[in-house]
Amino acid sequence: MTLEGKKFGKMTVIQHVGCKLNRKREKLWLIRCDCGREEIYPNNWIPYCESHAKSHSAKYACIPCMKGPCTVCGGPITDPNKTNICSPECKKIDSNNRSLAIYHKKKAEDPNFSQKRAQQRLDYLERNPDAKRKHKEYMRKRSAQQRLDPEYRAKQKQNWLDWYDRNKDHVKAYYKAWHEENRERVNEYLREYKRQMPEEQRKRYYERDRAKLLQKLRDDPDYYKKVLAGQRASKQKSAQEKDIAELLSMFQVIEEKLNE
Ligand SMILES: [Zn+2]
Ligand SMILES: [Zn+2]
Incomplete structure (x- = not known):
């Protein structure tokens, strides 16, 4: 049976090129x-007779x-397994699109479903200490891996910045309100924290802040000028105060002498 030169749908058989190496x-x-x-x-894919033309393995075009x-990018599919x-x-x-669609569907049914699911998970971990330990280990490992991955870190940072850009006003208002409410508590906590800080740590912090300041002075000439002007003003002020104090003391001496 020769198929050479025959046409089935869009495809034309050109020639016999060999055999499969099976039994x-x-x-x-x-x-x-027809597309070029x-x-x-294999022989099996070609609708060589009328009965085989009905079988599901018969093909009438290239893959x-x-x-x-x-369905995603609109490009051609060349892999026969896809x-x-x-x-x-x-x-x-x-798959991302699919899961997003599921999320939105569930959210439309129940706005609090994700919080509920998270609570369910937490409850489950509370009931099973073994599972909780495993979960903790897994999370620790994963976060360590992520911390070492610069690409992941950059992505996370960008995500966070995008989120902050979208919610900037809301976040600022929230923190302002919180600070006004808890100002005394925060100040007390900071005072206590400084008091309890070991000497070495305090030194380290001081050095770190100093290095930061020097770097900023080197990088930003405007800031440098500002700081210099501030220093000069404060020096002038202190010199003036000193002069005034001297004058006052002299007047005192003169007054004392006059009184004698
Ligand atoms: Zn084609
Ligand atoms: Zn594609």
Whole structure:
């Protein structure tokens, strides 16, 4: 039976190119699709007779034409094992979209569902100390890995900055209100903290702050000028005060002498 030159749907059989290296020794055919692609198909995929044309393994075009574009990016699918998504990247996007859709659906049903689920998880961990220990270990390991990954850190930072940009006014108002409410408590806590700080630590902090300040002075000439002007003003002020004090003391001496 020769299939060379026959046309099935969009594909044309060009020639017989060899056999599969299995027990059946199935024939392999070079086919050309109307879109211009050439591929090698096994005999089984070619609708060589009327009964086989009805079977699900019969094909009438090349794989990219048959499957249509990728549902995510719209590009062609060239891998015969893939169904309707072209690459791992597109698959990731697709699964993200799916989970987001599920999240929004659940959120529409119950606005507090994520908090409830988190509470359920916490309750479960409280009931099972073994699971809690395992969970803690896992989280510690994962966070250590993430801390060492610069790409992850950059991504987290960018996410946080984006979130802050969106909620800046709200956050600032919240912290302002909180500080006004707890000002005395905070001050007391800081005073106590400083009092209890070991000498070495205090020294280290002082040195760190000093290094920061010097760096800023080196980097920002405007700041440097400002600080210099402030220092000069304070020196002038103290000199004036000193002069006044001297004058006053002289007047005192003169008054005492006059009184004698
Ligand atoms: Zn094609
Ligand atoms: Zn794609």
